[in-house]
Amino acid sequence: MKTKLKQFRVAAGMTQAKVAAAVGVTQPNYHRWEVGAAPVPEAKLKKLARVLKTNPDALLGRHPPVEVSLYDSSASDDLSYYGEVAIHFCGGGEPLLLSISEGAFARLHRDLQGDAAFVVVQSLANQTVIIRTKAVSDLYFSSEAYDDYGPEHDMYTNHLDVQIPDARDWEIIEGLADDDIGEDFDPADVERVSKMIMITDKQYEKLVSDGLIKAEDLESEREKNRAQTDRIMNVATKVTYQFSTGGKQRSVDVLNPEYLFDAFYEFVDFDGGGSADGMIRWEAEGRHRIIFISKEAVDYVAIPTHKFEEGRIERTAEALEDG
Structure with missing residues (x-):
């Protein structure tokens, strides 16, 4: 089963050697536990938890x-x-509708009143969205007390109506998308998450028998659910960005969390990333695929939050080992 040893070790600011010494094992032995090459003995697990x-x-x-x-x-x-934030763009590209927390609302509300070239908002559906402020035509905050999302209530076709704040759940969704769950996760968690993002044949049968779906509408309902499931899986595995001219969107698979972090951390960690001009350089697949994105040409870039944070952990772990 996939462990969180590295995550907690990095949070504690400790090297592998320091943790290994604290629990009485060699660094190579500890390394095997951290990468999942060997199970952690119960007695050592308790020591690790204390450390x-x-x-x-x-x-x-x-x-x-x-x-x-x-x-x-x-x-x-x-x-x-909190509710939703609806973001519309000057170039006429597809608007964004994001479900957000009270914390995300407070940060975005504050940042929009500043002069940063970019603002960042984290949705409750695993999206960290970097928005070019001059690309925005208007933006509506709508708390949960409202029944609509602003002037284009019925136009947000790609809205993910899910609220899944748990990074572990998105790791499971990523595994489902790649058909690579293996033994990394508790089967009960995999089943729970699967039910959150897709409807099974048995559930469809019950919906029909209960009269909630007409038999003649079953296939169209299946298709709508498949499309929603695909969108959720894309959020777990892809970066999406939209151009300000023409509203064209591109989606690129995230193959390396460290490179994702390298490309976008300045926006997330440093109040919008400084200058509005220049290029974003992203090694999407190392030197085999390098992408340059003009800062002046985009409405937004949406990245999978759990992959970005995974990249942060990896880079911080490297820095700890380098001393």
Whole structure:
């Protein structure tokens, strides 16, 4: 099963050698645990949890599903549902509609009142969206109290009406998209996530028998669900960007999280990434496929949040080992 040893080690600011020494093993032995080449003995797992200030289940990637809350004062702002933000573009490209948290609302509301060339918003559907401010014609925040999303309520054809804030769930969706789940995840979690993003044949049969879907409409309903599932899987595996002229979109597979982080961290971590001109350089597949994107030519770039954060962990781990 896939562990979270590296994630917690990086958060603690420790090298592999330091963690290994703390639990009484060699660095090569610890490395095998971290990369999943060998199971962690139970006694060592408990020691690791103490050293990394967490619990054994968390190190093994086991935790109750992380869910979005509504009207729960105990939930963090980043897990409290605000509503939607609808973003329209001067060039007439397809608008964006994103479900966002209270935390994302507060940050975007603040940043839009500044003078940054780009603003960043994280949706509750695993999208970190980098938006060129001068490309925006208008933007509507609509809290959950509203029944519509602004002046183009029925026009947001690509809106993902899902709220899945758990990175582990998106790792599972990525595995489902690639047909490569293996033994990395608890089967119960895989089943739970599968039900969240797709409708099974048995569920369709029940919907028909309950009169919620007419038999003659079954195939069209299946097609709509397949399209929604495909969009969700694309969010887990692809970067999408839209040009300001003509509204053309491109989607590119994320094959290396570290390169994704390298290309976009300045936007996410440094208040919009500085200058509005120049090029974004992204090694989508190392030297075999390098993409340059003109900053002045895009409305937005949407990247999978869980892959970006995976890249951050990898780069931070490398920096720790390099000393």
